[in-house]
Amino acid sequence: MTCRDLAEFLIDYLDGDLPAEQRLVFETHLRRCPPCEAYLRTYEATIRITKLVHTETCPEKGHTCPEELVLAILAASRNPTLRSEPEA
Amino acid sequence: MARLQAREPAAFEQLVRTHGGRMLAVARRLLHNEEDASDAVQDAFLSVFRAIGHFDRQSRLGTWLHRIAVNAALQKLRRKQWKPERSIEELLPAFQEDGHAAEPAVAWEEPHVALQHQETRDYVRRAIAELPENYRTVLVLRDIEELDTEETARLLALSAGTVKTRLHRARQALRTLLDRRLRGEVP
Secondary structure, three states: OOHHHHHHHHHHHHOOOOOHHHHHHHHHHHHHOHHHHHHHHHHHHHHHHHHHOOOOOOHHHOOOOOHHHHHHHHHHHOOHHHHOOOOO | OHHHHOOOHHHHHHHHHHHHHHHHHHHHHHOOOHHHHHHHHHHHHHHHHHHHHHOOOOOOHHHHHHHHHHHHHHHHHHHOOOOOOOOOHHHOOOEOOOOOEOOOOOOOOOHHHHOOOHHHHHHHHHHHHHOOHHHHHHHHHHHHOOOOHHHHHHHHOOOHHHHHHHHHHHHHHHHHHHHHHHOOOOO
């Protein structure tokens, strides 16, 4: 397995989709190749960062709906055509 | 829920005030500007108002609303003109003829530490926004909105295999964009 192969199969490895034999080859390469080990770790970090940067721990991305949008939605919801399917 | 399904205006208002912010956050992640995101949220709530009578009370309301917000944002995205964008290829890892990496990877600083800085968080968001649209959308749905491969494939009318390939390419491309920053070369 080359570094190119490892980069290609990375997502299958992380998803647990590699057959046992291929997984063994993958992990053997990882142990012997520090750059590929670093690539795997930084790929995993990319996934975590993508999620983390959009979580509530980032204060600038609060979950407040602007009042003008709330009022626009409520005004639109008063359209009589939206009320044609009342549940029994 | 009974008041919602009876279409009581006060119950709808409470629904909008409680969940509108989260739905707006979803739309913002998929769309590029505030106006489109607001339009998508309004469309989403109108869908909610139409369909609330059919909501299965055994389901989680938040999950149902999340799916509706994703759908509304995707519909908005499909109607937008495509803008010129960079090729994903230039952001994928390069290799020598013998299969070794052209530029060997090095470790990053701990993400939790790096993300304590506002500049780094902004940098990450800009990097995600910079990805080609077809790849960015899959990344947002899978890695941020946490939809599974099958649901993402259904929403985007793609095969599961294509979703997986695009997700992998998107992560690799984003990793390339983040690399200089997180290995400490960009102040």
